[in-house]
Amino acid sequence: MEKRYDYVLWFEECDLESIPIVGGKNASLGELLKANIPVPPGFAITTKAYNLFLEEGNIKKEIFRTLKSVKADDVTSGEKASKTIRTLIESTSMNDELEDYIGEFYRRLSKKCNVPAVPVAVRSSATAEDLPGASFAGQQDTFLWIRGIDGILTNVKKCWSSLFTSRAIYYRTKMGFSHEQVEISVGVQKMANAWTAGVMFTLNPATGDQSTIAIDANFGFGESVVSGECTPDNFIINKITDEIIRKSISHKTILYTRDPENHCVIKQDVPAERADIQCVVDKDAIALARIGKRIEKHYGKPMDIEWAIDKDSPGKAKIMILQSRPETVWSDKKVAPVMESRSSALEHICAGLVAGKKVN
Numbered sequence: 006m007e008k009r010y011d012y013v014l015w016f017e018e019c020d021l022e023s024i025p026i027v028g029g030k031n032a033s034l035g036e037l038l039k040a041n042i043p044v045p046p047g048f049a050i051t052t053k054a055y056n057l058f059l060e061e062g063n064i065k066k067e068i069f070r071t072l073k074s075v076k077a078d079d080v081t082s083g084e085k086a087s088k089t090i091r092t093l094i095e096s097t098s099m100n101d102e103l104e105d106y107i108g109e110f111y112r113r114l115s116k117k118c119n120v121p122a123v124p125v126a127v128r129s130s131a132t133a134e135d136l137p138g139a140s141f142a143g144q145q146d147t148f149l150w151i152r153g154i155d156g157i158l159t160n161v162k163k164c165w166s167s168l169f170t171s172r173a174i175y176y177r178t179k180m181g182f183s184h185e186q187v188e189i190s191v192g193v194q195k196m197a198n199a200w201t202a203g204v205m206f207t208l209n210p211a212t213g214d215q216s217t218i219a220i221d222a223n224f225g226f227g228e229s230v231v232s233g234e235c236t237p238d239n240f241i242i243n244k245i246t247d248e249i250i251r252k253s254i255s256h257k258t259i260l261y262t263r264d265p266e267n268h269c270v271i272k273q274d275v276p277a278e279r280a281d282i283q284c285v286v287d288k289d290a291i292a293l294a295r296i297g298k299r300i301e302k303h304y305g306k307p308m309d310i311e312w313a314i315d316k317d318s319p320g321k322a323k324i325m326i327l328q329s330r331p332e333t334v335w336s337d338k339k340v341a342p343v344m345e346s347r348s349s350a351l352e353h354i355c356a357g358l359v360a361g362k363k364v365n
Contacts, residue, residue: 012106029130042303048193064097127193128192148160204221206309215307216245218298220240223260227311228261237255238253238285257281260275308332
């Protein structure tokens with residue numbers, strides 16, 4: 006094996022300059038840590054490890070030979086190529102030394118977290134993902150609540166193979182991205198045992214208004230919100246005053262959580278007594294918004310953020326940021342704010358009083 010940094014990096018060792026070797030998602034996690042944003046610990050298996058796997062498995066030429074048969078106007082050809090390539094990657098053995106190396110980082114992560122065989126999320130991080138001007142995010146796979154090195158290695162290969170989903174193949178072909186130029190890293194991140202989770206935009210995604218922050222939330226892991234399977238609670242928060250200016254508490258029907266017996270993620274109904282109650286208290290929603298503002302300030306642009314409130318912290322909510330990427334829908338458009346910008350919270354309140362706004 007060559008030098009350590011060629012194959013595995015702790016998130017703390019990553020930043021936006023690391024995108025070519027750790028992908029957009031892992032680079033962003035490292036960048037967040039540098040800004041002192043709370044992020045669950047973990048490490049990135051780099052593109053160097055991915056390329057080593059392809060070369061030592063003697064499958065690289067076969068993969069790109071298969072891709073040559075894909076036609077941009079023939080969806081079936083892409084689906085057929087995807088199935089062939091994904092099966093090839095997932096059935097190819099990984100170098101024993103590389104397996105042991107990844108296993109050592111997992112052992113050290115478990116020790117750092119004081120949890121034997123710590124549960125982790127295994128997340129794909131493509132080098133063309135989470136980039137301004139492209140919508141690659143979400144095309145590759147993520148696997149939640151994985152325990153033990155065997156499970157991690159199996160799902161790392163699944164993440165690698167997800168670089169060649171039919172959707173990803175078609176999108177790259179359509180957008181003119183060379184398949185050879187897009188590589189993939191994998192993040193192995195301590196799983197947040199979320200009581201509640203969701204997404205946050207540092208603008209209003211419905212209007213593009215950058216004077217507000219929007220938060221969507223549901224009980225359990227954030228998968229139900231990200232996938233659109235539930236109608237989440239929604240909070241709109243003023244960036245200047247940190248006040249909740251609108252909230253909508255929905256009837257929440259499903260959630261994703263941990264199966265304590267089989268140690269895996271399961272989908273279940275929200276208990277009837279919790280279905281209509283607010284899943285994030287106002288204080289935590291405001292704390293989330295403040296973190297969102299810090300992230301936006303660090304990046305200098307509106308952000309799309311995934312978060313969780315970890316229930317393994319008794320008596321005190323522990324907000325964790327799981328992912329962060331530039332917002333791509335409104336960021337390039339010029340949108341007028343729905344309210345006039347103020348220099349301070351006091352000026353905002355005074356303007357509200359003059360306008361006849363009720364102050365509670």
